[in-house]
Amino acid sequence: MKPTPVKRTLLQRWRGAWRRWSLWTALVLLVVSMLATMVWLAGRYEASQVQTRLERDTADAVSDIRTALTHNLQSLQALPSDNPSHLAWEVEASDLLRNRRELVRIELRDANLRMRTHVQSPYRPVAWDMRLRDSGQSDLTIACANARRLGGPAYSSSYFQPHGDGLGSEMMELCVPLSASGRTLGYLVATYALQDILANLVGHNLTRSQEASFTEADGTRLAVLGAARRGSRMFSAQHLLDLPGSTLVLRMDSWHSAPSLFPNVLTALVTAMSIALVTVMVVLVRDNRRRLRAERDLADALAFRKAMEDSLVTGLRARDLEGRITYVNPAFCEMVGFSPQELLGLSMSAPYWPPERVEEYRQRQAIRFAGTMP
Template sequence: MSTIPRAIWRRWRSAWRRWSLWTALIALVVSMLVTMVWLAGRYEASQVQSHLERDAADAVSDIRAALTRNLQSLQALNSGDPGLLAWEVEASDLLRNQRELVRLEWRDSAMRLRTHVQSPYRAVLWDRGLRDHNNSEANQACSTARRLSSPAYSGSYYQPHVDGLGSELMELCLPLSTGGRASGYLIATYALQSVLADMVGASLTRSQEASFTEPDGTRLAVLGASRRGSRMFTAQQLLDLPGTTLVLRMDTWHTAPSVFPNVLTALVTAMSIALVTVMWVLVRDNRRRLRAERDLGDALAFRKAMEDSLVTGLRARDLQGRITYVNPAFCEMVGFTAQELMGHSTSAPASALYWPPERVEEYRQRQAIRFAGNTPPREGFESEFMRKDGTRFPVLIIEAPLINAQGLHTGWMSAFLDISEQRRVEELSRASQERLQATARLATVGEMASLLSHELNQPLAAISSYATGSLNLLEPPSATDPQPSAESLQDVRMAMRQIARQAERAGRVIKSVHDFVRRRDQAREAVPAQQLVDAILPLAILQARKLGVRVHTMVEPGLPPALCDRTMVEQVLLNLARNAMQAMDDPTIHTRVLDIRVKRAASNRHNVWLEFSVTDCGSGIPDEVAQKLFTPFFTTRTEGMGLGLSLCRTVVEQHGGYLGFAPHEPRGTVFTFTLPAHQPSKS
């Protein structure tokens, strides 16, 4: 009984193949016939369009030639310096012969009308005021001609007639010269409708429509045959004239392509070609099938080699969670063979072979969430796997839907990365970071100690000087009068106040340096620039007297107060002033002037800056020293620590400013730094 249905199946399959071939043949013949008819129509339409393009190009060429001839005739009108009467006679003859010309005008160099002649064929309403206006087309054309030193055309404009109609006109301006000097202009007015009628060949407009149009398609003048046909063809050519550009448009209408008388010949030819084509298609199909099988084998071998070379583990699962594919890298990662893993389901009561037993429920819940599609695809997450020998290792898992060739979701593809080495490197990096932080704290302690020793030298030295002076003042002036005088006691009180002020300043230095080393925000206040300068003047003058330096200060009036840490900025000013005076401690320098100035710096509408400058008359800074001047612990003096300028730059930069230096003419150096100005808040 099973033999009969099998025979019927084979007969049906053979008939289906036969009819499918005939169906393919008929479809091929019909498609080829339709294609030939369509191509014939396309060819005929392309011929019509090509012919129209040539006609449009010929029409533009004819117009250019006619305009050139008219230009020569117009140039001949004013040759030989004719009189007004003779010019009018010749111009009238020219207008009668050239109907496209409507009006001729002879104007002097100031565009005043000398004489004019109008065409006898058109009664045009001319407005003398409009033609003499500066914005008239004639004036614009003459302006262009004067600029180009050659004839120029104007754009088209509408001019009404006496009979109530009107036409589009265009002006031609021809510059005239006598003895090499401009003597006037000849203005010729063209009617665009007559240009089409007289300059375009009659054969071109007999079966086609010619028109001048604006670039946007607005028609200015039209001439030609009426519409005959169902399909319109259009060609456009630019008529580029000096001073203006017109578009010449040619339109023609054509009936449907006459290709149906050739259908029988096309049908016979198509059927013959189709028979040969079917045989060729069958042979080619067989060859392609063999080639596809060979290419498929090569692709599978290539994919297998590529997957075996990967260090990333790959695993494919179907929608039920059964493993359908693993690559060698995954097997090596978990320690199981491909035969042990294939077909194993993570959804079965038994857990996955590489899941830690204590985390089975957690992994199943996470897998159920991912299978339900509640997490975005290609999102990586970390997990922990167990090798066959029981060792645990961290992995990074990246999963994506597995889509087949028909676009159906058939499972999940997962990629696994063993991140054990990455975790080890991260741990080493974390330990190294902790050691670096400890080292940085030790360096900060050393930096604070160096800064304190450097900055406290100045107030302590001042305290010592004032204390010595006080002791000297307390000494009895003579053995007979052991009591000090009232004037001496007043000086002692002043010295004691200075000692207290310098002690308070030393305390502020310690606090400011401490905050600076810890990189905290210092307490900033609005301080007038004059107070900053006055605060350092007593100490600067003491050293200036020893070195024979004259101190000059200048603060620009009307400056806003500076927003700064008073103690640190005073220290910057004092350091720069002392460095400047020490730079002038040279026997060869006779003029020793220390100049301290404060002025408003270049600012914008958002921020206002003050510029402080300290100038000396020393020997300047050599290039090799300038490159390392702000380097910590670099100094050119044997007793220096090399921290002064480095600290000054750091303090200024913490305020948002800039510290720099430049040579001073005729000699010396000027150090400049900027500080932000205090801006009261606007209510």
């Protein structure tokens, strides 16, 4: 059974509406996906900028520590060592400890690592166990063995040293061989506190909003400095501090909260572009609705006119400027006995003209199209 004209019209309207709304839905999904991608790329760019800045700060901190340790080494080598029993060495070593708070203890030992004299920092009281310190497996002994093998200063790995107050901290030894005429005369041993290295050798501008720490290879923290601001996302950067005989890992952590409405220029541009795209879509929707309304009104007017023309008993025919028949109504077709397909497009003559007057009608038609009325 064939569908009725009403059902056919409804089906055609439904198909047209579905086609239009499917296109608009695809456009909306495309715009939303593009905006989401742009916002995601803006977030990635912001995160990369934060990570790059953190890695640059970590490299600067390592450079500052290395430079300060080099200056301390030069100051230690400048201490008088020709007469260990003289008070001049202890006075200058004490001055050095007061000026360099990262140094905890300075010792002067002979070629067999026996103690000659020492001074201790006035800022950090430490209960030293000399029997453990002078043992053959102590970090001091290992550092001096490396210094003798390298023929220059050597650092030990970090170790935990208890304090007199029941607490403790991570320490590191520096052993500097003292030699003359190719013969080792003794060793100068300096003890560093890792916590004080972070506090005194790293710029305060780097630890004001970030957390700096010395860590082991497995991530265990040995010393921590700085109260980083907690947030929803953490960024970390690590950098190796290569020292003769030892290696430390400096880690810096930074927390950032969720970005604000305009965290940077890129996000502001993305937001402005999103607003512009949404505005353009709204304008397009309104323009499309007006166009559809105009097309619907025009279709209704054409349908009404065609219904009126089809119901007339008067024959109607229309020609263009070149004389071709462009329109005939049903009444005209009934009068002349020809269908619209047989009449449309004819120009020079019409099949319904009487044969004896064809030439007369052609002349009249030529006169009319020439603009001259008979």
